[in-house]
Amino acid sequence: MFQLDDKFLEDIGLANLPEDQKKPFLQHTYDQLEYKVGIRLSEGMTDAQLEEFESIIDRKEDVVANWLSAHAPDYQNDEVFIRLQQTGNVAVTDPGLKAEFAATKWLEVNRPDYRDVVAQTLEEIKQEILKSRDAILGATADAGTSSEAGVPPQAA
Numbered sequence: 001m002f003q004l005d006d007k008f009l010e011d012i013g014l015a016n017l018p019e020d021q022k023k024p025f026l027q028h029t030y031d032q033l034e035y036k037v038g039i040r041l042s043e044g045m046t047d048a049q050l051e052e053f054e055s056i057i058d059r060k061e062d063v064v065a066n067w068l069s070a071h072a073p074d075y076q077n078d079e080v081f082i083r084l085q086q087t088g089n090v091a092v093t094d095p096g097l098k099a100e101f102a103a104t105k106w107l108e109v110n111r112p113d114y115r116d117v118v119a120q121t122l123e124e125i126k127q128e129i130l131k132s133r134d135a136i137l138g139a140t141a142d143a144g145t146s147s148e149a150g151v152p153p154q155a156a
Contacts, residue, residue, distance in 0.1 A: 011126070014129070014137070025136075033121060041111050041117055053106055057103055059096060061099075075098075075102075084104075
């Protein structure tokens with residue numbers, strides 16, 4: 001779907017971000033994306049839907065098992081499940097894998113537009129970053145010289 005990586009940084013003009021700041025910046029961007037997408041996806045959902053999804057996200061095994069039984073009884077043969085299993089290189093019986101698959105399928109059933117919401121939100125975040133790129137790069141440059149800022153210039 002999308003990846004927050006060096007290519008993403010290149011796309012938004014931050015490929016020259018100092019190495020020690022890339023990972024925290026990408027994590028912050030991911031956290032913002034997750035938060036904003038969560039807000040948008042929850043709009044219009046019932047309390048029962050939100051509670052069910054939260055239980056799946058929290059990996060409550062009984063909720064995950066019941067949901068899969070009702071909505072995807074043959075989940076182990078689903079191509080999304082197989083891809084998740086191969087990507088994560090985990091056993092098909094792994095509870096985390098089952099919960100991740102259930103969350104993905106739950107979104108497909110309850111919010112079939114979720115991929116569009118993620119893509120739109122990511123694009124909005126990209127635009128916000130692009131508008132602030134010079135300030136972001138300036139702040140990183142200032143951080144690199146801040147240790148020298150308190151030192152008065154040498155007299156000639």
